[in-house]
Each structure stands twice: as structure tokens, then as C-alpha cells.
Amino acid sequence: xxxxxxxxxxxxxxxxxxxxxxxxxxxxxxGKAAHASGRAHEFNSAEAREAxxxxxxxxxxxxxxxxxxxxxx
Numbered sequence: 142x143x144x145x146x147x148x149x150x151x152x153x154x155x156x157x158x159x160x161x162x163x164x165x166x167x168x169x170x171x172g173k174a175a176h177a178s179g180r181a182h183e184f185n186s187a188e189a190r191e192a193x194x195x196x197x198x199x200x201x202x203x204x205x206x207x208x209x210x211x212x213x214x
């Protein structure tokens with residue numbers, strides 16, 4: 142394998158390699174900036190309820206599909 146095609150397993154770069162506390166700080170700044178500029182979406186209770194309903198339906202559908210697949214095998 143050549144040097145260029147080797148895969149590095151760890152890196153000191155990128156958001157994911159940062160300390161979790163530092164990630165939270167950066168994310169918090171982004172959220173505050175979005176709200177300050179008026180670009181952030183704030184769910185009202187009706188929107189939150191509908192989002193929860195959609196998530197529940199998707200979860201039940203996946204569980205049913207998995208059960209069907211298990212029954213076939």
C-alpha cells in the first residue's frame with residue numbers, strides 16, 4: 142500500500158475529534174447566533190406534538206418490518 146492510500150484511524154482535526162465540552166461550546170455559540178439573527182426555528186407545542194407523532198410512526202414501522210423479516214427467515 143502506498144503512503145497516500147493509507148487510512149488514518151485518528152486525527153487531531155475536525156469537530157468530531159474535539160473534546161465534547163468544546164463541541165458543546167461551539168454548538169451553543171452557533172445556536173445563539175442563529176436566534177440572534179432570526180434564522181433559528183422555534184417549535185410551538187403543536188409542531189412538537191406532530192414531530193413526536195411522526196417519529197413514533199416511523200419507529201413502529203421499522204419494528205414491524207424487522208418482525209416480518211425475522212418471521213420470513
